[in-house]
Amino acid sequence: MNTHSVDLSVTIGKLELPYPTFMGSGCYGSGEEFAPFVDLSRIGAVVLKSVTRLPRLGNPTPRLVHTPAGMLNAIGLQNPGIDWYLDHDVKKFAERPCAVVGSVAGFSVDDYAYTVERLAARDEIKAIELNISCPNVAHEGETFACDPRLTANVVRAARATTDKTLIVKLSPNVTDIAGIAREAEAAGADALAVINTVRGMAIDVETWRPRLGNVTGGLSGPAIRPIAVLAVYEVARAVKIPIVGQGGIETVTDALEFFLAGASAVSIGTGNFTDPRIPVRIVDELAEYLARRNCASLRQIVGKANVGFANPYQFEGDEG
Amino acid sequence: MPTVSPSAVHDVTVIDRRELAPGIVLIGLHAPALARVTRPGHFAMVIPPSGETAATALGIYEAHDERVSLLFFAVGKRTHELATLKIGDPLGVIGPLGNGFTIGDARDVAIVAGGVGIASVLLPAQRALAAGARVRLYYGARTRDLLVERERFAAEGCDVLVATDDGSDGYRGYVTELLAQTHEPPELILACGPSPMLRAVARTAGEMNVPAQLSLEETFACGVGGCWGCVVPLVRDSAQAPSFPPAERQGSDVVYARICKEGPVFWAHELRW
Ligand SMILES: Cc1cc2nc3c(=O)[nH]c(=O)nc-3n(C[C@H](O)[C@H](O)[C@H](O)COP(=O)(O)O)c2cc1C
Ligand code: FES
Numbered sequence: 196m197n198t199h200s201v202d203l204s205v206t207i208g209k210l211e212l213p214y215p216t217f218m219g220s221g222c223y224g225s226g227e228e229f230a231p232f233v234d235l236s237r238i239g240a241v242v243l244k245s246v247t248r249l250p251r252l253g254n255p256t257p258r259l260v261h262t263p264a265g266m267l268n269a270i271g272l273q274n275p276g277i278d279w280y281l282d283h284d285v286k287k288f289a290e291r292p293c294a295v296v297g298s299v300a301g302f303s304v305d306d307y308a309y310t311v312e313r314l315a316a317r318d319e320i321k322a323i324e325l326n327i328s329c330p331n332v333a334h335e336g337e338t339f340a341c342d343p344r345l346t347a348n349v350v351r352a353a354r355a356t357t358d359k360t361l362i363v364k365l366s367p368n369v370t371d372i373a374g375i376a377r378e379a380e381a382a383g384a385d386a387l388a389v390i391n392t393v394r395g396m397a398i399d400v401e402t403w404r405p406r407l408g409n410v411t412g413g414l415s416g417p418a419i420r421p422i423a424v425l426a427v428y429e430v431a432r433a434v435k436i437p438i439v440g441q442g443g444i445e446t447v448t449d450a451l452e453f454f455l456a457g458a459s460a461v462s463i464g465t466g467n468f469t470d471p472r473i474p475v476r477i478v479d480e481l482a483e484y485l486a487r488r489n490c491a492s493l494r495q496i497v498g499k500a501n502v503g504f505a506n507p508y509q510f511e512g513d514e515g
Numbered sequence: 516m517p518t519v520s521p522s523a524v525h526d527v528t529v530i531d532r533r534e535l536a537p538g539i540v541l542i543g544l545h546a547p548a549l550a551r552v553t554r555p556g557h558f559a560m561v562i563p564p565s566g567e568t569a570a571t572a573l574g575i576y577e578a579h580d581e582r583v584s585l586l587f588f589a590v591g592k593r594t595h596e597l598a599t600l601k602i603g604d605p606l607g608v609i610g611p612l613g614n615g616f617t618i619g620d621a622r623d624v625a626i627v628a629g630g631v632g633i634a635s636v637l638l639p640a641q642r643a644l645a646a647g648a649r650v651r652l653y654y655g656a657r658t659r660d661l662l663v664e665r666e667r668f669a670a671e672g673c674d675v676l677v678a679t680d681d682g683s684d685g686y687r688g689y690v691t692e693l694l695a696q697t698h699e700p701p702e703l704i705l706a707c708g709p710s711p712m713l714r715a716v717a718r719t720a721g722e723m724n725v726p727a728q729l730s731l732e733e734t735f736a737c738g739v740g741g742c743w744g745c746v747v748p749l750v751r752d753s754a755q756a757p758s759f760p761p762a763e764r765q766g767s768d769v770v771y772a773r774i775c776k777e778g779p780v781f782w783a784h785e786l787r788w
Contacts, residue, residue, distance in 0.1 A: 224741035228776075231522050232609060232739075244743070250760050253771055259734045259744040261591070264568055266736060273743045273771055279760045416568045445568070468569045468736045470562045470607065472524060 201482045202492035205239070205460045207437050208360030208385030210322045212239040212294055212460070215481075215493055216474050217388075217439055219464025220245055220298040220324060220364070221270060225284065226291050232471035237478060239460060240294035245326045246314065247299075248306045250276035254331060255408035260397050265416025265443065265465060267395050269331040269409035272300050277310050281317065288319040295319060296362070300326040304345075304352045312356035322359055325350065325384075328366035328391035330413040340366035340375060340391070347378040354383030362439060364388035365430070367419070372426050373433035380434045388439045388462065390426045393419045416465040417443040424456050431457020431498050445473055447480035457498035521552035522610055522739075524562075529604045531584065535663035538589050539631070540598045541576065542606075546583040549610055553578035555639035556615025556730055556780045559585065560738040562607035563593050564600070571597065572735040572775070574635035574707070575611060583608075586634040586664070612738055613779045614755070616705050616728055618643050625701035625725075626673070627653045627694055627716050629708025633664055635730050637671075639705050644672045651676060651701065655690025655712070659683035691715035700725050704783075707732075717783035727783040733774045740776030747774055753785040 205215040216239040223229055226241035235241070253273025260267045274280065288295040297320040301307040307325065315323050327339035327349055339345045340363075350363055363379040365372055367390040376387055392413025397406040405411075423442025430438055440458025444450050445466040453461050466473045481493065490496060506513070531543025549559070553575050560570035571593045576586040589598040600606065616639040618624065624643045628636045633654065643650050655678040656662045662677055662684060669675050677685035678693045686693045691712060694704075704727035706716040713729045720727035733745040749756050749772040757777055759770045769787045772778065 222737065222742055224737075224739075228737070228739045228741040232524050252767060252769075253743065253746070256746060256771075257734060258746065259736050259742075261569060261593075261734065266569060268736065268742070268744055270743050273746070275759050279758075283758055445566070465568065465736070467741075468738070469566075470524075470570065471609065471739075 196486040196489050196491065198482045198486045201485045201490070203478060203482060205493070207362065207439065207460060208322065210240070210294060210360045214239040214478050215460040216478060217242055217296070217460060217462035218467065218474065219441055219462045220326060222464035222467055225288060226293065226295070227287070229467065229471050233475055236292035237475045238293050240296050240321070241291060242296045242324050242462070243298050244274060245272055245298040245300040245329065246274045246277055246280050246310065247272055247301055248277055248310050250274065250279065257406065257408055260406040260412070262395070262397060262414065263418060265414055265418035267397055267407060267412035267414050268392070269407045269412035271331050271409060272329060277313050281313060285317050285319050294321045296322045296324055298324040298326050300329055304349050307349050308352040308356050311353040315357035315359045320359070322362060323353070323357065324362040324364055324388060325353055326364050326391070328364050330366070330368060330392055330394045330411070331409055338366055338368070340364070341369050343375055343378045346375050347382045350379050350382035350384050360385045362386040362388050364391050366391050367422055367426050368394050373429045376430040376434050380436050384436060386437045386439060387430060387434065388441065389430050390423045390442050393422060415443070417445060419443050420449060424452050427453055427458050428456040428500065445469060447477050447484060450477050450481065451484065454493065454496050455498070455500040459497055522612055523548070525549045525608045525610070527606050527608055529600050529602055529606060530582070532600060532602060535586070536660050539586070539661065539663050540589055541584055541586045542597065542600055543582055543584045544606065544608065545581055546608065547581040549608060550578045550581060550583050553583065553611040553638070554615045555618070555642045556613065556635060557611035558613050558635070558779060559608050559610030560612065560735070561585070561597060562609070563596060564604070564606060565596055567593055567596060569593070569736065570609060570738065572738050576634045576637055578638060586631070588631045609738065613775060614777065616730070616780050618646065618703070620646070621648055621703035623649045623701045625651045625653060625694060625704045627690060627704060627706035627708065627712070629655045629690060629712040630657070630661065632706070632708030635707040636705065637668070640668060640673055641671060650674070653678070653690045653694050655679070655708070657681065689715060691719050695719045695722070704728070706730065717786065720783055728780050729783050729786070730780045731774045731778050735775050738775045740773050743771070743773060745774040746771035747778070747781070748787040749777070749781065750785045750787060753782070755781060755785065
């Protein structure tokens, strides 16, 4: 098998991408910021920073702290609001050599529906990601993705406003992510992004103050990868729609874990902060890996993690 | 007209490594392409050689001919790793990044550096001296041994005035007190150092009625303006403020600007911190 003939393309709803790589929302600006360091025509899609109905100044500083194998962030959805965004920012996205996916956050079902409808109406935006799982604004209301009923309501309302591909981003900060995933699918989601950041906190032991201005934050990077792989595995068993797996992906091996667990595509966020060449390197090495394993297409390995082995040793009590 | 960014990922080689004081390291790099486009106040993101998560932001100390150097304190895991680099080691460096100092035609420049802040002020000192300006370096550190590279600044042609917390050299106390005592106010102040020092510089500059540019430090994630993690409150209608709806739409007259993108150098009078 020749590396060049391996098919890495993916279909996520109506979105056809030559490469299975998304750049995580909030980590990659609008793509422009990274253009000097990476050939954007060699990535699948950029997911834009989440936008809300009204302008948001965002959280007080500090907003970032480095932690073992990752970082905590609490940006607080700083953005100019949908009106300003549509007038000033969106037209620049047409020039991107990769697909551009809008991301919408909100504080009520109505907010989401309004913002999705306005953003999805623009040709520059090829699909919409519903960020119902931001952990850093939760004090203003419940995180939608932590409640099955709220998830269903917000997805249904967003679905009613657009035919464009709707990707719903789930939170790991729940006991039953598969249950939430089923609700999102039933309410009309075309795909699921799994996972957003894991809630966390860090404290300065000299000052006794939290290291983040927002007190709590969202953990990302390799520290959360096993949590994310499990979440993808469980969600893949619960739904039929494609999954965009994410959480700590920095190498092709990391990405492969997600594909085998059931993700159709992967997203790289924090990995870009380590080295902006990571997404293209993953795509190159993915083609090499698949060629070596005699797979003509990436699709062949999605969800193929072999978990069906039997335990040869058991006592009576192991049954329960 | 979209401007072409001069920044890139550079694969470079370590050609020099010196421990200037305990825990303070200078790494020289063979980096001709980076040296050519680096301007005073620019910084770089250094890719961790061992694959540790997140690149490290460092000020660019020297940039001339084919050489770029970085000067830093080994304080955390990632800077400790960089401190152990050896001559001949490869390194990935992203840069140059940020908006640097604007020296213009100021004839009398005071540069205030605290601790590792010295790493970002050699290039502006050289630029001002080359333009024929008088340059005074106000250099503060905890103790004498940590006043690294002071001879270098003197050799370049700066008048060097030092302050130490313990009085082991020069003025005993804050370097900003030394600046405030001058009878000859400069035309322009440039500063880099810990944030309490920068706040004091801003206050002193205000009292002297001298414009000041401050190079800010913050924890970075992307370093290129993509994540809004490194912000500082700025007057909303200042030239450096990012695109944001006007104040009458949302009340507050500040907006958070990215230190890595709109900065790291800001005019002191435009900060609201
Ligand atoms: C600094 C930062 C900002 C983020 N902002 C957003 C955001 O605005 N919207 C969103 O849906 N996810 C946001 N995320 C989550 C990422 O898109 C991603 O889902 C998560 O970080 C896990 O992937 P990673 O480990 O590859 O970063 C942010 C993450 C980081 C680190
Ligand atoms: S560190 Fe990401 S915007 Fe500055």
